[in-house]
Amino acid sequence: MTKSLKDFNGRMLLVGCGNMAGAMLGRWLKAGLDPAAVSIVDPFAAPRGGIAQFASLAEWLGAGGAAEWVMLGMKPQQLGDVANELAEVVTGETHLLSILAGVSLVDLAARFPAARAQVRILPNLAARIGAGVSAVASNGDADEAAIGNLLNPLGTVVALPDDSTMDLVTAFTGSGPAFVFRLIESYAAAGERLGLSAEDALKLATATFGGATALLADSGEKPGVLIAQVASKGGTTQAGLDILDSDGQLAALLTNVLRAARDRGRELADIARGEG
Missing domain, CATH: 1.10.3730.10 (ProC C-terminal domain-like)
Known part of the structure; x- marks a missing residue:
């Protein structure tokens, strides 16, 4: 798979951009992801050139926010509130990506049933330099090739048949x-x-x-x-x-x-x- 994201199609929203999500985004930008195609909702995220940043989902939605790729990178405890606010924009065209520890594909499907696919990703911090490990499992009609192209710049990608071992993988490679x-x-x-x-x-x-x-x-x-x-x-x-x-x-x-x-x-x- 290519490690360039210059041809990556679609708009991306990051809900939460802390250490891990920030490491992923930094690597994606180095791989050619267009900053203009990315929005961040995080009141504490450091500014990034060319990327629209918002303090809340309400502010992003008020600005006409839309995205075909939505990645959840906030604290797992915030899932309920975020899901309620995102419900209207997560549609049959949306890949819902999650790096939330402990939140299963079943949980994601219950919160975002309209999504085209729910995708659980467990990366680690070495993604920052393209030497990370990302385990991935998905539900629904996932575009596996596009997901692979998105994760490949981060390092090694391990596709799992389901997410039954994800809690252990979180400890093993994430931590x-x-x-x-x-x-x-x-x-x-x-x-x-x-x-x-x-x-x-x-x-x-x-x-x-x-x-x-x-x-x-x-x-x-x-x-x-x-x-x-x-x-x-x-x-x-x-x-x-x-x-x-x-x-x-x-x-x-x-x-x-x-x-x-x-x-x-x-x-x-x-x-x-x-x-x-």
Whole structure:
């Protein structure tokens, strides 16, 4: 698929343009999306050249707002109010896109039954540089080619047959960059405690994690194969691995991290439905 959006057809409305939606929009603009075709409804969004911005949906509607592509990027708790205001403009020509944590396709279909398609997208922050991961699932008569062209500039796209695993994917890839950043931060802090300067520790940690993940992606090997290439029996690497692997504590810790994030996504879904 092409990574250029110069030929992308249709008007787009972003309802909410915080960190994640803003990262996506920034990448789309770099890929050639026409700013004049985009509107943002968000009273707190930083101004973007060439894009019409509104403080509320009422203001956008009052200005004759219309869009064939509507992306929900606000807080999930705001879904009910937003759906009521958008009902008149989400029609059989509208692709309703959502990056709202915990809000299922069933929820979207109930709120926006007239939409041509409801599309649930779970991107992550690396979309900002075109190195993100976006999981996507849809209902209705979705234009899969157009959706693919829209998401492709953001990085890797994984199309799911349904959204039954989306809460886990939200934790795994959506929240995942923050978990990796914390690991890098902690790795650097450990180096600092053992004698490195703070600046050198962070620089070395960032390069080590970045190089290791790049090598893994390029090699096509499983992590265990590369681990064996670094570690030798009785050597320094194996001494460290013995600590990491002790009693399966690392795997247990990460499982608990993902479970907590996944379960919070489910709680947010209940709140969005008015059940929490």
